[in-house]
Amino acid sequence: MRRKSVLPLVGLFLVLGFHHVISESPLPNNGECGFSSDDKDLCALYCYRSMKLGLAYIIELKEKIKILEENHSDSQLSKAVENLQSKIDQQNTQIANINEFITNSVRQKEVEEKAKSQTEIDNLKRIVEQLKENFENVQRLAAKDKEESLAEQSNRNREIENLKENLATQKSDLDEAIKDLESKKKEFEEYQTKEKNSNNKIGELNSKISSLEKNSQKEMDEKAKSQTEIDNLKRIVEQLKENFENVQRLAAKDKEESLAEQRNREIENLKEKLATQKSDLVKAFKDLESKHNELKEYQAKEKNSSNKIGELNSKMLSLKKKLEESETQLTDSNHLVKKHSLQLNQTKEYLIECREKLPKPNCKGISSGIHEVEIPRIVPTSVLCEGDIEGGGWIVIHKRFDGSVDFRRTWSEYRNGFGNKEGEFFIGLDNLHRITNSQTYELYVQLGFHNGTFLFASYDHFRIGNETTKYKLESLGEFRGTAYDAMKINLNQAFSSFDQDNAQLINGYCTEWYGAWWHNDCGLIHLNGKYFNREDYDCSSMSWWNCMSLKSFQMLIRPK
Known part of the structure; x- marks a missing residue:
C-alpha cells in the first residue's frame, strides 16, 4: 500500500526533474537552435548538456525517493507535494517564457530569411540581365567573327597565292644566289x-x-x-x-x-x-x-x-x-x-632521294640484284642486274642452274616470260624484242660445266624481231669468247616452241627433242633442253654445241 502511494510521487518528480533540467540548461543566444546549418553544433551541445543534466537529476530523484520510502510520513508527504506544486508552477512559467522566446526567434528568423531571399532574388535578376546582355554580346561577336573568318579565309587564299609566287621568286633568287x-x-x-x-x-x-x-x-x-x-x-x-x-x-x-x-x-x-x-x-x-x-x-x-x-x-x-x-x-x-x-645540301639530298626513287635507265653502275629500270619504249620494270662479270651493267634475260623450273613451255609463255628472277627464268621474247630494238645491245652467254669450269660466248650486236617475224634472230654481230661460236647457224631463224614449231627442219620436230630456240635444222644449242644434275653426253640435255650437259648458264645483254 505504501509503495503504491509513492509511485505517483515518483512520476511527478520525473516530470519536475525534466522541467528543472530545461530550466537549468543555458539556452543558446539569438535563437540559433534548429534554424541554420551553422548552429547544428550549438544545438547538439545544448541537447547533450540537457540530457546529461536530466540523467543526473533522475539519479538524484531516485535517491530521494528511496530515502522517502524509508522515512516518509504524512506531514512530510504533504510538504513534498506542496514543494512539487510550487516547482510545477515555476516550471510552467519557464515553459511559457521558452515558448514565447522560441516564437519570437522563429518570427525574427523568418523575417531575416525573407529579406535575405529577396536580396538573393534581386541579385539573381541582375545576374540574369547581365547574362542576357553577355549572350547578346556573344551573338554580335560571333557574327563579327564569322565575317572576319570569311575575310581571313579570303586573305589566307591570297597569302597562299602570294606564297606560291614568293616560292617561285625564291627559287629564281636561289639560282641567282648560287651564281652569286x-x-x-x-x-x-x-x-x-x-x-x-x-x-x-x-x-x-x-x-x-x-x-x-x-x-x-x-x-x-x-x-x-x-x-x-x-x-x-x-x-x-x-x-x-x-x-x-x-x-x-x-x-x-x-x-x-x-x-x-x-x-x-x-x-x-x-x-x-x-x-x-x-x-x-x-x-x-x-x-x-x-x-x-x-x-x-x-x-x-x-x-x-x-x-x-x-x-x-x-x-x-x-x-x-x-x-x-x-x-x-x-x-x-x-x-x-x-x-x-645548307639549301644546296637539302636540294641535293632531295634530288638524290628523287633520283634513287626514279627507275634507272639500265643496269650500268648497279650492283648485282633485282632493280627497277626504265628502258626506252618499255614501262619501268624490274630486272635482274649482273654487276660482277666483265665490268657489270648486264641485264639477265635467261638463267638456269638447278632444274627447279620446267622450260617445256608454250609459245605464249615464251612470249610473255616465266619463272622467278631470284631463281630460274626467261625474260620473255616480247620484252627482249623491245629492249634490243631500243639501241645496240651486246650479248654475253656464260656456260658452267659440272667439273667447275666456265666458258663464254659474246656477240656485239644482238637483236630479235617482233611477233610478226616470229621473233626472228635478226643480228648477232662479231663473236668473241672461249666457247664455240654455235649461234651463227641460228641467225635469221624464227623462234620455235613445242606448240609452234617454226624451224627449218630436216629431221623431225626439234622442239620436242631439244626444247625451244631459234632452231635451224635443230642446230647445236639446246639451252632449253632437259636439266641433268650430272655430266652426261646427251643432246636432249641443256647443252651448247657438243651435247655435253651443262650445270648452269645465263644469257646477259647490255647497251654498247
Whole structure:
C-alpha cells in the first residue's frame, strides 16, 4: 500500500526533474537552435548538456525517493507535494517564457530569411540581365567573327597565292644566289690572294719599321753621347775661364809683390797650358761642330723616318681597316655560303632521294640484284642486274642452274616470260624484242660445266624481231669468247616452241627433242633442253654445241 502511494510521487518528480533540467540548461543566444546549418553544433551541445543534466537529476530523484520510502510520513508527504506544486508552477512559467522566446526567434528568423531571399532574388535578376546582355554580346561577336573568318579565309587564299609566287621568286633568287655564290667564291679566292700579298707587304713593312726603330735608337744613343761630350766641353770651357781668371789674378798679384820672374815662369807655364787647352778647345769646338752637323743630319733623318713611320702607320691603319672590312665581308660571305650550302645540301639530298626513287635507265653502275629500270619504249620494270662479270651493267634475260623450273613451255609463255628472277627464268621474247630494238645491245652467254669450269660466248650486236617475224634472230654481230661460236647457224631463224614449231627442219620436230630456240635444222644449242644434275653426253640435255650437259648458264645483254 505504501509503495503504491509513492509511485505517483515518483512520476511527478520525473516530470519536475525534466522541467528543472530545461530550466537549468543555458539556452543558446539569438535563437540559433534548429534554424541554420551553422548552429547544428550549438544545438547538439545544448541537447547533450540537457540530457546529461536530466540523467543526473533522475539519479538524484531516485535517491530521494528511496530515502522517502524509508522515512516518509504524512506531514512530510504533504510538504513534498506542496514543494512539487510550487516547482510545477515555476516550471510552467519557464515553459511559457521558452515558448514565447522560441516564437519570437522563429518570427525574427523568418523575417531575416525573407529579406535575405529577396536580396538573393534581386541579385539573381541582375545576374540574369547581365547574362542576357553577355549572350547578346556573344551573338554580335560571333557574327563579327564569322565575317572576319570569311575575310581571313579570303586573305589566307591570297597569302597562299602570294606564297606560291614568293616560292617561285625564291627559287629564281636561289639560282641567282648560287651564281652569286660562285662569283663570291671566286672573289673570295682573289681576296685570299690579295690578303696573302697584303700580309707579305705588312711583314716587309714591319721589318722596315723594326729596322728604322733600331736605327732611330742608335741615333738617339749617339745623340745622347754627343750631348754628353758637349756638356764635357762646356765644363772644360768653364774650367779654362776659371784658370784664365786665376792667371790674371796671379799676374796682378806678382806685379804687386815684385816677383816678376817667378810669375813670368808661371805665366809662361800657364800660357803653355792655356795654348794647349786652347788647341784642345779648338779641336773640341771642331768636334762639337762636327757633332752638331751630325746631329742636324740625324734630326733630318729622324724627321724623314718619322714621316715614313707616319705614312707606314697610315698605310697599316688603312690596310687594317680594309682587312676588317674584308673579314666582315668574309663573315657575311661565309654566312651566305653556309646558308646556300645548307639549301644546296637539302636540294641535293632531295634530288638524290628523287633520283634513287626514279627507275634507272639500265643496269650500268648497279650492283648485282633485282632493280627497277626504265628502258626506252618499255614501262619501268624490274630486272635482274649482273654487276660482277666483265665490268657489270648486264641485264639477265635467261638463267638456269638447278632444274627447279620446267622450260617445256608454250609459245605464249615464251612470249610473255616465266619463272622467278631470284631463281630460274626467261625474260620473255616480247620484252627482249623491245629492249634490243631500243639501241645496240651486246650479248654475253656464260656456260658452267659440272667439273667447275666456265666458258663464254659474246656477240656485239644482238637483236630479235617482233611477233610478226616470229621473233626472228635478226643480228648477232662479231663473236668473241672461249666457247664455240654455235649461234651463227641460228641467225635469221624464227623462234620455235613445242606448240609452234617454226624451224627449218630436216629431221623431225626439234622442239620436242631439244626444247625451244631459234632452231635451224635443230642446230647445236639446246639451252632449253632437259636439266641433268650430272655430266652426261646427251643432246636432249641443256647443252651448247657438243651435247655435253651443262650445270648452269645465263644469257646477259647490255647497251654498247
